Amino acid sequence: MSSSALFAPLQVRSLCLKNRIVISPMMQHAAPGGFANHWHLVHLGKFALGGAALVLTESTAVSPVGRIGRDDAGLWDDAHVAPWKEVVDFVHAHGAAIGVQLGHAGRKAGSKALWEGGEALSEAQMAEADPRWVRIGPSAVAAGEGWSVPRAMSGADIEEVVAQFAAAARRADAAGFDVVELHFGHGYLAASFLSPLSNLRTDEHGGSREGRMRLALRIAREVRAAWPGDKPLWCRLSVVDGAVGGWGVEDSIALVRQLQDCGVDVIDCSSGGLTEQTRALPVPRGLGFQVPFARQVRSATGVLTQAVGMIVEPRQAEEIVASGAADLVAIGREALYDPYWPLHAQAALQPDPQFGDWHLRHRVWLQKRQLVLDRLKGAAD
Structure with missing residues (x-):
């Protein structure tokens, strides 16, 4: 292969990504008090050494109320900035960009870590x-x-959440992050407003699809205003929310068109998560099972899309980008x-064979390894 679509650079606002490979957010539940620490430095830093263009943090709470689990990372306090900056600086020093996924768990706040079973915590816990x-x-x-019944949010609650996202974006900039990703998927707060199954409001934030989209669009606009204009803004969506009668592809396309107007640059196309108990839509979880969603959104809107979900082989990833199904994997x-x-x-x-794109501290040892392997192969022949 003389050239690779997967390893072509991509310019998004002022950010030039060296290739099309992104490390997806993965919950770690390792930040007591919301503070990033050495776990995050090693966990995220190794992906920079590994050659990814962009490393995304786990969902990082904009409010202590918005945590998924007890020890979720946060950016709800100015004191969270300095520990994140240490991580950001390391990732930058080793050739990758880094983004923070900002989220609010909403009615899905308070769950155990996956290795503890993932069940909902009681209100007392x-x-x-x-x-x-x-x-x-x-x-x-x-x-x-x-899951306990959530408190229906008042108008004041909604205003507070919008302000919390904007404040977290300003802290993300202070920490040096290159990208903010808004988490509007997987049944968390914004996604629960989008679905007619979880949003029964009759005020301006409910009712019609336009009403149910209002919170997501308000957050996007306020974050875009708080986030530097030259820095890109990602948004993760559950393109289908996993429930019959819930949020679907055409709804997502309508939302994406308005998110583009708000200044969102990339749509990270996921699916599911509204609830584990509703009847699931038939989305077979095979290799690249969410790629069709990225293709549909990209085709309908022209937005840059990011495909995620069981992408495991280099040629599979190459085909996703080369075919135009998505711009990033x-x-x-x-x-x-x-x-x-x-x-x-x-x-x-x-x-x-010279390992030119590996870190020089690794490259020299790999070159020596290759010389030995070549010598052994020559002797065997």
Whole structure:
């Protein structure tokens, strides 16, 4: 292969990504008090060494109320900025851009980590961890079995959340992040406002699709105003929310058109998550199972899209970008399995026996390794 679409650079506002590989947000539940620490430095830093163009943090709460789990990362306080800056500086120093995914869990706040089972915490457990931590949502509709009924948000609550997203974006800039991604998927706060199943409001933030989109669009506009104009803004959507009668592809296309007007540059196309208990739409979880959503959104709106979900092979990723299904591919679990996946993918698509794109502290040892392997192969032949 003489050239690779996967390893072509991409310019988004002032940010030039060296390739099309993004590390997807992955919840770590390792930030007591919301503070990033050495775990995040190592966890995210290794992906920079591994050759990814952009590393995204886990969903980072804009409010202590908006945490998914007890020890979620946060940007709700100015004190959170300095620890994140240490991580950001390391990633930059090793050749990658870094973005923060800002989120509010809403009615899905308060759950155990996956390795603890992932179940909803009781309201008493949430209050014991932090008296401020409660479930809120568009309406008094629980996320499913085992979840308490959230408090229906008042107008003042909505104004506060919009302001919290904007304030977190300003802190993200102070920490040096290159990208902000708004988490509007997976059944969390913004997604619960979008769905007619979870949003039963009759005021301006409910009712019609336009009303249900209002909170997401207000957040996008306020974050765009708070976030420097030369820095790009991503948005993760559940293109379908996973529930029959819920939010669907045509709804997402309508929302994306308005998000573009708000200054959103890239749509990170995911799916599902409104609730675990509703009847799921038939989205088979095979290789690249969400790529068709990225293709549909991109085709209908012209927006840059990011495909995510079971992208595991270099030639699979190459085809996604080369075919125009998406402009970027995001890997998560595959990157945990192999933090050097981008560099290994590059070797598969554009072989370089001199390891020129590896960090020099690794390159010299790999060159020596290759000399030994070549010598052994020559002796065997």
